[in-house]
Amino acid sequence: MEKSLPALKAKANLIPRVLGIIRDNEGSYVKIKQGVFDFWRHESKRRKPPTSRNSMRAVFGPTLRHLQLIRGERDNIKLQPPGKELLQEYQKDGESGYKKLLAKHIVKLDKEKWLNVLAYLKESSKRPTFDQLLNGVRSQIPDGIINEERLTKFLLYCQYVGLVSVKDDSIVLRASQYERCTRDSYRQVGNEEFFRLLHEAYELLRSPGQGSPYVPIPDVRGIVCERGEIWLDDFDKKLTDIPKETEDYVIQLTQPMVRKPNGVVIGGKYLYYIAIYKKRRD
Amino acid sequence: MNEWHKFSLRDNPFDIFSYEHDMADRKEEWRRVESLLKSAFSGKGPRIVLLLGDYGIGKTFILEKIYQSLSKDKRVLVLRGDVLYEKRLAIMESEPRWSKFGLDFITRIFDNIEHEKLISAMNKVDFKKFRSKFSKIFQALGENDDNAFKYIIGEKVPAKTLQKYQLSSPLSDSPTGIELFFDFLRAIKFAGYDNFLMLVDEFEYITSVLGEKKITQVLNTFRQIYDDFGIYDRRCNNNLAKPIFMFAISPGGWDSLRELDETARKKTGGGGIAPFMERISNKDIISLEAFSLEDSLELVQLRLSEARTKEIKNPLSPFTKKCIEFVHKVSFNKPRNVLQYCKILLEDASEEGVKEIDVTDAKKILGKYGIALQEK
Numbered sequence: 001m002e003k004s005l006p007a008l009k010a011k012a013n014l015i016p017r018v019l020g021i022i023r024d025n026e027g028s029y030v031k032i033k034q035g036v037f038d039f040w041r042h043e044s045k046r047r048k049p050p051t052s053r054n055s056m057r058a059v060f061g062p063t064l065r066h067l068q069l070i071r072g073e074r075d076n077i078k079l080q081p082p083g084k085e086l087l088q089e090y091q092k093d094g095e096s097g098y099k100k101l102l103a104k105h106i107v108k109l110d111k112e113k114w115l116n117v118l119a120y121l122k123e124s125s126k127r128p129t130f131d132q133l134l135n136g137v138r139s140q141i142p143d144g145i146i147n148e149e150r151l152t153k154f155l156l157y158c159q160y161v162g163l164v165s166v167k168d169d170s171i172v173l174r175a176s177q178y179e180r181c182t183r184d185s186y187r188q189v190g191n192e193e194f195f196r197l198l199h200e201a202y203e204l205l206r207s208p209g210q211g212s213p214y215v216p217i218p219d220v221r222g223i224v225c226e227r228g229e230i231w232l233d234d235f236d237k238k239l240t241d242i243p244k245e246t247e248d249y250v251i252q253l254t255q256p257m258v259r260k261p262n263g264v265v266i267g268g269k270y271l272y273y274i275a276i277y278k279k280r281r282d
Numbered sequence: 283m284n285e286w287h288k289f290s291l292r293d294n295p296f297d298i299f300s301y302e303h304d305m306a307d308r309k310e311e312w313r314r315v316e317s318l319l320k321s322a323f324s325g326k327g328p329r330i331v332l333l334l335g336d337y338g339i340g341k342t343f344i345l346e347k348i349y350q351s352l353s354k355d356k357r358v359l360v361l362r363g364d365v366l367y368e369k370r371l372a373i374m375e376s377e378p379r380w381s382k383f384g385l386d387f388i389t390r391i392f393d394n395i396e397h398e399k400l401i402s403a404m405n406k407v408d409f410k411k412f413r414s415k416f417s418k419i420f421q422a423l424g425e426n427d428d429n430a431f432k433y434i435i436g437e438k439v440p441a442k443t444l445q446k447y448q449l450s451s452p453l454s455d456s457p458t459g460i461e462l463f464f465d466f467l468r469a470i471k472f473a474g475y476d477n478f479l480m481l482v483d484e485f486e487y488i489t490s491v492l493g494e495k496k497i498t499q500v501l502n503t504f505r506q507i508y509d510d511f512g513i514y515d516r517r518c519n520n521n522l523a524k525p526i527f528m529f530a531i532s533p534g535g536w537d538s539l540r541e542l543d544e545t546a547r548k549k550t551g552g553g554g555i556a557p558f559m560e561r562i563s564n565k566d567i568i569s570l571e572a573f574s575l576e577d578s579l580e581l582v583q584l585r586l587s588e589a590r591t592k593e594i595k596n597p598l599s600p601f602t603k604k605c606i607e608f609v610h611k612v613s614f615n616k617p618r619n620v621l622q623y624c625k626i627l628l629e630d631a632s633e634e635g636v637k638e639i640d641v642t643d644a645k646k647i648l649g650k651y652g653i654a655l656q657e658k
Contacts (some may be wrong), residue, residue: 117604212334213534213566244615245575252572252615257490257534269614273533277571280310 003146005115005137007065008153009059012160014043015069016090016098018060019083022070036060068109069264071222081225094120103161107181110154115144115156118163118178127170130155189228194238195246197228202276214254214273218262236264250277284632286423287591289600295589295624298618303588306581306617307573309341314568315348321356322526327515328508335570338618341530345481345572352479359403359470359523362481363394366488366500383496384456384503388463391434391480401426406473414465418447426429434462453646460506464514464522471523479526486535490571494542496556501558508561512634572615575649576609581617582606582624600631612653623648 010018018036019046023029037055044050050059066068069083079087082105090098110118117137121128128136137144155171158164163181165172189197202224205215221235230238244251254274256263263272287292295303305312314335322329335341349362356469365387382383386477400645404424409417422430429443436453453459467478475553515522531539539555546554573581598606601624609626609627613619623644632640 009625184496206561211332211564212533212536213569213571214334218539244611250572250574250615252336254533257486257532257538260564267612271539275533275569275572277574279574279576280571 003113003115003143005117005150006062008063008066008157010063012157013065013095014040014060014104015067015102016087016095018064019069019079019087019090020182021088022064022077023079023084026039026096027075029077032056032077045114064182067105068113070165071218073175078222080222081229084226099161102157103163103177104181106157106161108165112184114154115146117142117151118173120160121164121171122175122178123175127172129169130171133171163171188234189230189238191238191242193228194224194230194242195249197230198242198251198274199249199276201227203272213254213275213277215265216260217253217272217274217277220274221262239264240266250279251275252277284629286587286589286632288632288637289627289628290591290594291586291589292591293589294628295585296621296623296628298621298625301343301543304410304584305343305347307577308344308570309329311344311568312323312347312572315344316567319348319352319479319520319526319528320567322524324367325524328511328525329527330504330566331526331528332507332536332562332567334533334567335530336572336616337532338614338616339570339572340617341570342483344618345483345528345530348479349481356474358477358479359399359475360479360481360482361391361395363390365390365394365480368487377507377627384506385436385453385459387500387503388456388459389434389453391463392431392434392466393617397431403470403473403475407469408472412469413470416462417466417469418445419449420466420469422447429597444451456503457472460510463507464510467514467523467525468518468521471521475523477526478523479529481530482634483530485529485531486496486538489535489542493533494546497542498546498554501555503560524621573610573613573617573620574615575610577611578613578620579603579606581620582609585621585624600639601627602638602640605644606641608641608644609648612648623653626653 017039018021021035021039022032025035027212033052037050037052040055048099061070064083067082068079069079069086071131072078086098087100087103089101096223102134105258107118110116115135115149120134120140124133124136130148131152132147134146136150139144155164157172159166162177163174163243165174201220202215204223206217207211217239224230225235240255242251244253252275253264253266253271254275255270260272263270265271284294318331318509322331333344342434345362346444349360352358352360374564401424404420407420407424409421412421414418419430419433423434429439432439432445432448433447433453436459444450453462453490470478477648488497492500502525511522511525539559543555546552547556550556579598584603586599588599601609605627606624609620609623613623627639627644629646630650631643
């Protein structure tokens, strides 16, 4: 799949408070939108004031999604586990705690989802200028989507969290910070624990007496990642890898009628619903 | 040329198009089917039952088994056919396909009832006691009159024939269609049938090809039949056979309907398809479970036993147990996939002269057709 460096339009220092607005207004997109707009109107130093329409939809929404801090659409927008953690850290330790955690988060995203720019910086023998860095990443990943604006925004995030600094027009990686961030990643769970979390989430979502046993995978994923403190992508990998049948249960994954977002691809099939059956003993 | 006898088989028993096979597993689901239908048949009004399951999980097979088990029943007239989307009617050529779904639906019902059964039912009606604007038509159906059939399936009939049936116009609008349907339910009640069971497969079709308005139109036709039953039944002193609908639908299709229901409720406060959805009780949803390994083994063994030419020590022969375990693993727990893959394996093994089909053969053969490549 083509990798890209996303456009992080919102400023990094504004993220925690927007996360707070989303958490406080969960379930009402109208309130989230208004809250984010009021906040940003107050914070923005742009000559042309931000609009209510664009604040969430074009700036904070996409940024938070790129950072994998929120999931869901409109009234179903919710904080992802990393989003909750960042907010908690911000409330507990202020900006410094938030920065440490955001740094770790960016390192993981850059390595696993984006263009691994930081690793390129680490491997560079010289301290590259902005243009050298841009060209260097481009030559390493020719299919990767990157441009000046995106790299600038990314580096601003890295600078904010203390991962890079700029000296005499050169970009410098703070190696010790980077190294620390690469350790203590999100928790890994074994198959047994993953199945337990999966089953619990499934049972929670499948209300008693409901005729249909099928539950959307994105809903299950949200709960499993939250409760198990599992990285979002690890969920899909784990769901792919675990045996679909145990001594007592059968896991059935099925397709949607039309393509719905946030399903999972297993064995070349796009799957959206999950049902877990207890095996019958006839 | 396949030489099945080398496997002690008459033929390849893994076809997915014939329903003349015994059912593997599904004991619990079948018990629920029987219990729900029994309850519906002894009830006082119409009922909607949902058969929910993924593609290839066995919905069509179950519907077929219900049809087979009830086709000789003297109290239940059972219909199994494509009442949702068969051929377009001749009189509708100039009109959009779904403009008169009510009429289309009714005519397709008649088009799908077994001819012989319809004739036989109409011959049981005492037309001296049965009064209806359509009684001449029903009587003519009993006489195997071609024009009477043409009329009820919405085709053109000569004006003179219409006069003979004491009707002023061909069947061309939904209200007349619904009226004909209710009078038909009365006629079959006269013939001894208490229930008219309609088995409708691939109900998700309507959500996959139609927009919100059309879906509402289609579902409201069912809702109207459901609701108007009481009025008609009272009017004719409880002498109407009850319509029972059993819809087979995929999880995605059912979810689409539920989403549409939710949207409509938000928009209209209970309009749209909500009235239809409210008539389906959670109790009346039968979900077909995914096949476990034991179920797949039972299915393969059962199919093989149907084609055995002689008794064999290993009931899974020519497959090894490990081979079927592999087939099950790549089948997404679907019986249709298990059958399809076994059919392929048996054919190729026969052509290649393989005597025992092991997991290595299965990987090689299925991999050749792009199946289970990730398991290689």
